[in-house]
Amino acid sequence: MADLQDDLHTGAEAGELDGLSVPPVTEVLPPQPHAPVSDPDDEPPARAHAVLAAHPVADGYSGLPWALKHLPWYDLELGESAVETDVPRLREGHVGALFWSLHLPEAIAGDRAVGATLEQLDLVRTVVRAHPEGLRLAHDAGQAIDARNCGRVAVLAGPAAAAALGDSLGVLRSLHALGLRVLTLTGVSWASGAGLTRFGEEVVREMNRLGVVADLSGASAETVRRTFAVSKAPTLCTRSAARALRPHPANLPDDLLVELGAAGGLCMVPLTAExxxxxxxxxxxxxxxxxxxxxxxxxxxxxxxxxxxAHPLELGDASCYPRLIAELLRRGWDESEVALLTWGNVQRVLRGAAFTARAAQLRRQPSTATIAELDG
Structure with a gap:
């Protein structure tokens, strides 16, 4: 925890202007030096590796921190068979960035949730620091690109559970200062099946001011729609597929998918059999x-x-992304569409969150609102 205290700081922040729209930035990485150039006449597997060499995967959700917490020893750079993610497999899968989940078991709530999240943030920093040849901590889109250009995999902290805030905007600011970049808006009184309360709306506005992206996977339709209305920054659904194809409660129905697209959000399809x-x-x-x-x-x-x-066949670990991209190429996806899917859309959301934060802090001071004042 000492590392967390050393890293806690309050830097200059910027904010969001009402009515300002985020410019549609779609940035992808240029091909890396000596990367193979895709050829339309190649077989899809070879083309998949070529496309991913130029446009690596930004993976929206990894449960690695909690998995590592229970291992007595590990070496992610050498390779670790006890988990599904390590540096060799990330490189084989052409993963350039990934979000490390800070979610907690459902039994953990209140002050324990705050403390457990701080411990996971500390673990993230410790793990990255222990694997400098393979991993690099990143806080924004530019740092993710820098890590990739240096041959490292960018690690972004989040999503965390909304319970990690302890119903405190001050805790939100502290978690952001320690690196948190995504927060899931479910499982608390102010973001429930009934939607966002007044305090919940204030949380979203403060997230906008800081540059913390809202994750709406598993949120109620009312919470999703109210977040679209309140947030000036793009949102994520870090683990949501299409409910029209599979009726899982975390999957999105078509009407919400349409609204998500109209709001500039991003639906990150999970590679889970369920x-x-x-x-x-x-x-x-x-x-x-x-x-x-x-x-x-x-x-x-x-x-x-x-x-x-459990994961689908042929997608059992982080090395398997080329198999999925090869299937998309067989279906007629072109390289520009794959580039958006793998890297460009995440870059857009991160840059949109940063733009909104710079604008918001020109007009908005840190919020001192409490849940008792707004929802009491």
């Missing part, structure tokens, strides 16, 4: 559907590795 189906073709069906309904700028990927879930 939500998408047992085969790589099932996952590709969901990606096709989300792209059609929400738009090509609103679909992304979420490995959901090391989160205690």
């Amino acid at each position: 939500q998408t189906g047992p085969t790589v073709r099932d996952v590709a069906d969901h990606l096709d559907h989300v792209r059609t309904v929400a738009g090509p700028q609103s679909v992304g990927l979420s490995g959901t590795y090391d989160a205690g879930t």
